[in-house]
């Protein structure tokens with residue numbers, strides 16, 4: 466979808482990069498990883514999926530599917546994580562995470578498309594069936610509100626499978642595993658010992674897919690069957706940006722709104738307080754492990 470018409474006027478006044486996201490979401494993680502690789506300052510708006518903060522009229526007015534992530538850039542709303550990667554790459558071309566040749570560019574876009582296509586039938590189904598459904602069980606009232614707010618038929622069908630009193634079946638897990646196995650086998654043949662998904666350098670394709678591995682690992686997918694994938698994932702997870710984008714967020718923070726970035730990028734900003742619209746406190750973070758200073762509004 467990319468850039469959409471906003472139906473929430475309060476986000477239109479946000480300046481800079483604001484990300485509505487959650488810690489353990491692979492879709493959020495891929496966007497955080499690109500932002501951190503590019504060294505961009507950003508403001509974090511934490512949406513807690515465990516407490517169903519996404520199932521609210523307010524959040525649906527920001528993201529029409531009620532999912533994370535949503536990027537707001539100088540008041541423009543951008544949705545769909547792989548489209549957000551392309552948007553950021555275009556808006557901030559240096560450093561570059563896109564190959565130079567047209568065929569490789571095309572191949573990279575195909576991998577992004579595939580990562581989006583496999584999300585519900587593969588990653589989300591496997592992760593919910595094995596782990597998440599139990600953690601985000603809705604009350605009957607929450608399920609009813611969700612049905613009222615959600616217009617997307619794929620998401621309605623997906624979430625109906627774990628409505629109160631229901632659960633994913635063995636067939637769901639079997640189908641999801643087959644899709645994932647086939648994608649991981651192909652990734653393994655591309656990255657082999659020390660390569661990347663497309664061409665000879667780390668690109669948006671690697672960023673998009675590596676972050677799904679974290680989710681699969683947490684959900685107990687047998688990744689050991691794909692040693693080249695494990696090796697490629699290990700290489701990516703040693704990058705400094707990974708610590709800030711992925712590891713830091715695996716334990717959900719209590720702070721609702723934070724300014725992220727290195728101390729230099731934060732200092733370069735006009736004022737650490739101007740960017741929030743929620744009235745919350747603003748936390749200034751610059752290091753993977755946390756909050757450097759609290760500034761009052």
Ligand SMILES: N[C@@H](CCC(=O)N[C@@H](CS)C(=O)NCC(=O)O)C(=O)O
Nearest residue numbers: 490491492531532533534545546547
């Ligand atoms: N295609 C969307 C999928 C977003 C998505 O499903 N996000 C998950 C977290 S990874 C979420 O918000 N789940 C809550 C829900 O489905 O209600 C994207 O790539 O941004």
